[in-house]
Amino acid sequence: MSQGYCEKKSEGETCNEAENMEHLKRSSRGIVLDTIRKTERVARIDIANETGMSAATVTGISAELLSQGLIEEVAPDASPSDSRRGRPRVGLKIRGEAHLVAGVKIADRSAVVALLDFEGKLVGEFSLPLPHLKMSAQECAGFIRELMEAAMATNGRHLSDLSGIGLGMAGVIDAPRGFVHWSPSLTTRNVPLRQLLADTFAAAGPCPPIFLDNDVNLVALAEQWFGLGRNVSDFIVVTIENGVGMGIVINDNIYRGTRGCGAEFGHTKVQLDGALCRCGQRGCLEAYVADYALLREANISGEAFQDPNAEKQVQELFYKAKAGDVTARTIFQRAGKMFALGLANIVNIFDPKLIILSGERMQFDYLYAGEVIENMKNSVVQIDVSPPEVRIHKWGDLMWAKGAAVFAMEGVTERALRELSKNAR
Template structure:
């Protein structure tokens, strides 16, 4: 191996070690050096060296341990380490079918400002999307009393098929064009590193850092909004697939040559369970759906089903059965510890009613072991935006760790 290759390998190992240590600190919130060593399997000397670098870089800080809770018998040190919130500020934007939500977050993960604005149209061109995101970010930072230059990174979550590594949008229902270099376009007008991913992946990231997935290494998030998405966490990492479309649960096929999906294909799960699919079927069987908004129509249809209307009940029963089969397929393929159902449509229980979950249980491979837990988390758009901010925080952390290596070599 050439000398430069050895240097590069050693640098990569040091960066990996720093990332593991800062990740352990972030997850614990406050933690002593000796406990970091136990979690990472690093020697106490290595932990001391790495944490000294992180302290010098201003990424972490020491805090006093509460003497009332300190374990004196074990000789626990009088200081613990935590993420330094003021080290960096990041922004996260969730673009939905009608609005964009912005969350501004410090490096510790605390949201200090939020903002929501309607989309000018349900679908935007690439250039219009860039202008809209820039305007939303400018407005949000202005209302928070800061400027964009005070931020260290921007995370963007959009529905569709995204190559997160390239920041490339293959297809999104929010955009009129396919194959858009959205990250490059944004970085041309916003003086920040930009991190883009599928919005369901960012919900999984938010669950991992702040929500029900915090104590799990393997879990799956299924999101039900205008469409159906899925975020997969395997061994603590988001799984995206080779092309960025490895978790398109809504576009798995459940009916050959079936209902038309908004992606352009037929028979997708989303074409049977998403809100537009439910309303489309309702408009076929009902004489009139009125002139209300889609949210109002869905609420009226749901109330009619609860009141015993046979047509309304049949629509939701069909959607629930399709969804149960989809969940059963997830269990049979991934066998996760936990499935989290999240999104705006969690206000209606037709996709997670007891009878739906019973259909799922009957359709999975039967063995003498407990099935994965299924939990409901009724998060709104702000939590999606927090997931985008958390994704930006990860990217900013990696940049900061890389800078430590560069400074050490200079």
């Protein structure tokens, strides 16, 4: 669940023995905190059993985490079954009030905010329509400040109550640098958005730390914390909305690639010199399964729609296909075949335990109909072990925002542990 608490030294620098010990101790604190978070309520001795640490180490680390207010003790469970097993044990749990974090998802037409306490409980939500479908970098930063101020006021809180803000948006994003190489939500490329946001927030007062990432990575985090990815070390999330996205979890960590663009599933090629994609290339998966691809096919066949809204038009086309319209059906059937090919490529490259098809679009079953899954199975390397399970998770923008809040929570936790480590020296 944790992204690792050890700071990397720059190339050429090595740690001395004391620093190594401190890094080890800091990651031990992280492991204890993660164990408490996963278990929700756990006795010290059970943490020792689970992690393989000594009881004395766990007691020492628990005392530090208690003194920082990150965790709290809970009264022993006095149920008869518990007391029969000996003296009831005091449990430890995450202290919800320790930190408040916000997650923001910039969607196609609106932005959604989720507020989580340190336990990961949803304590508030908010949304505002975007001023424009594409914003300049400055306009985007100003809008997010306005959005956050309104979200906090609506939930009876203030910006200064926040320990961190996580922000997820579509595009190619360098998360460690908080840098947007390209996003469909912005009019310009190469935007140092985190710095711009920090400057914009700072103009009105103290600015909480801001954490920025590609939105599908944050869906993968949300699946890991709250969804179908709980207790699964290796899984892939595929989202289909306006475009096609993918989040990769390997060994419990999000895999981001070296340039922040390691999971462009939508732009993997499924056809040589095929249909033109929004990215300017040909034959991308997205050019066959995204909204605009389906509607392009429909327009070629002269399909008439009642609603000018693209999202509604896809719905209309889907219902026509369901009602037996032959043209509409062939459009979805081809999209399903291409999607199956894309899924098979994922299985052949990663061999994950689980593939989660996630997002609102999952109300349209053409992407996971029996024949799509069957086509996928037929296109993967054949061995005598079942291919990965494919599960469907229908959820809306709030869950994307919760994923963004979890990203902020991980960053805030890392900072808290670093602080603890500094004070312990």
